[in-house]
Amino acid sequence: MRAIAGVQVEENTTFADLTTLHIGGRPRLTLRCDTADAIVEVVRILDSAKVPLLIVGGGSNLVIADGEIDVVAVILANDEIEIKNNMLRAGAGAVWDEVVQASIQAGLGGLECLSGIPGSAGATPVQNVGAYGAEIADVLTRVRLLDRASGEVRWESADMLELSYRYSNLKFTNRAVVLEVEYQLREDGLSAPLRFGELARRLGAESAETRFPAAVVREEVLNLRRGKGMVYDPADHDTWSAGSFFTNPIVDTALATRVHQLSGEEHMPRFPAGAGPTGESKEKLSAAWLIERAGFPRGYRRGQAGLSTRHTLALTNRGGARAQELQALAREIRDGVEKCFGVRLVPEPVWVGMSIDE
Numbered sequence: 001m002r003a004i005a006g007v008q009v010e011e012n013t014t015f016a017d018l019t020t021l022h023i024g025g026r027p028r029l030t031l032r033c034d035t036a037d038a039i040v041e042v043v044r045i046l047d048s049a050k051v052p053l054l055i056v057g058g059g060s061n062l063v064i065a066d067g068e069i070d071v072v073a074v075i076l077a078n079d080e081i082e083i084k085n086n087m088l089r090a091g092a093g094a095v096w097d098e099v100v101q102a103s104i105q106a107g108l109g110g111l112e113c114l115s116g117i118p119g120s121a122g123a124t125p126v127q128n129v130g131a132y133g134a135e136i137a138d139v140l141t142r143v144r145l146l147d148r149a150s151g152e153v154r155w156e157s158a159d160m161l162e163l164s165y166r167y168s169n170l171k172f173t174n175r176a177v178v179l180e181v182e183y184q185l186r187e188d189g190l191s192a193p194l195r196f197g198e199l200a201r202r203l204g205a206e207s208a209e210t211r212f213p214a215a216v217v218r219e220e221v222l223n224l225r226r227g228k229g230m231v232y233d234p235a236d237h238d239t240w241s242a243g244s245f246f247t248n249p250i251v252d253t254a255l256a257t258r259v260h261q262l263s264g265e266e267h268m269p270r271f272p273a274g275a276g277p278t279g280e281s282k283e284k285l286s287a288a289w290l291i292e293r294a295g296f297p298r299g300y301r302r303g304q305a306g307l308s309t310r311h312t313l314a315l316t317n318r319g320g321a322r323a324q325e326l327q328a329l330a331r332e333i334r335d336g337v338e339k340c341f342g343v344r345l346v347p348e349p350v351w352v353g354m355s356i357d358e
């Protein structure tokens, strides 16, 4: 590819270097793009030449096969952060936790519960990232994106993204590249009401409406996340993961009740999750709880792949794991849970060059 301003070419980078799982082979080429214009130009050229490409932010939600991977890795590194009044705009390549930190330093509330999530700002709408009772849909106003079918660049409102639990119409579709994101935050610098019991209790919230200074909530969230190995740290194998590996399953209430009976336990975490297309009531179950009850304790190993010793839902690389070891562990857990409870867990990350089954 000819020289393009703001693009650096890397020939020897592997996906093991680019992902928090530290697993994955070599892309055809790696192109690091420092500006939105550079991203647009690179993606348009590759798309028009029908060269397969993979957009990479922080690599924290990617499971990639070993060996030669037939894609060009396009790394987004446009990392500007701009704050005007209560509006924050960030380049897609900005490190997400630095965006959260900047918002709090500017006296704004709204992002605190999402502190410590690894990865980039541009990826936050992709799976509607969420944690501790908050999700990006609460604050996202719009995204500037490159439509890959038409080559057009435009702002699209958050309503167009069909944001729901760990999903948007950007995930798994490759329909667009997010170039910039815009969030509307709280000018009083206070957190949103705390919807996550453990966090509210630790902060001593008096009611479901209690708000705290965003900086205070951020610190508590980071403490909680570190305790669970959910803040990425290159020195800590419990964090060499893609975060929660399976989504929490949403099932019919009848199935939730059967699972509860099968578990033989008095208490099972189950939460109302609206109604299905024919009005049947739905409930969200805890994937971590199901995995433990199906006989996979924290620290469970399969070769160099294993469950985190601090969080059952994180599949981790204990050092030098092969993609196939991780895949075999994921499959064993999914199938074990299904055999015990009749609930099929679905992986949350994006797989490239392989899937949980192939």
Ligand SMILES: Cc1cc2nc3c(=O)[nH]c(=O)nc-3n(C[C@H](O)[C@H](O)[C@H](O)COP(=O)(O)OP(=O)(O)OC[C@H]3O[C@@H](n4cnc5c(N)ncnc54)[C@H](O)[C@@H]3O)c2cc1C
Binding pocket: 020, 054, 055, 056, 057, 058, 059, 060, 061, 062, 076, 092, 117, 118, 119, 120, 121, 122, 123, 124, 126, 127, 128, 129, 130, 131, 170, 172, 176, 177, 178, 179, 229, 230, 231, 232, 239, 240, 241, 242, 243, 244, 350
């Ligand atoms: C320790 C740990 C804890 C985590 N905790 C959480 C959590 O609490 N909540 C949560 O929701 N997630 C969590 N995750 C998962 C992950 O951090 C998020 O999904 C994050 O948003 C991924 O961002 P990324 O930049 O690393 O995306 P990548 O892994 O680089 O990419 C993921 C997917 O998004 C696509 N993509 C990335 N950027 C763009 C873009 N700008 N435009 C279009 N497509 C794009 C990629 O092509 C790929 O398909 C955790 C992960 C780890 C490792």
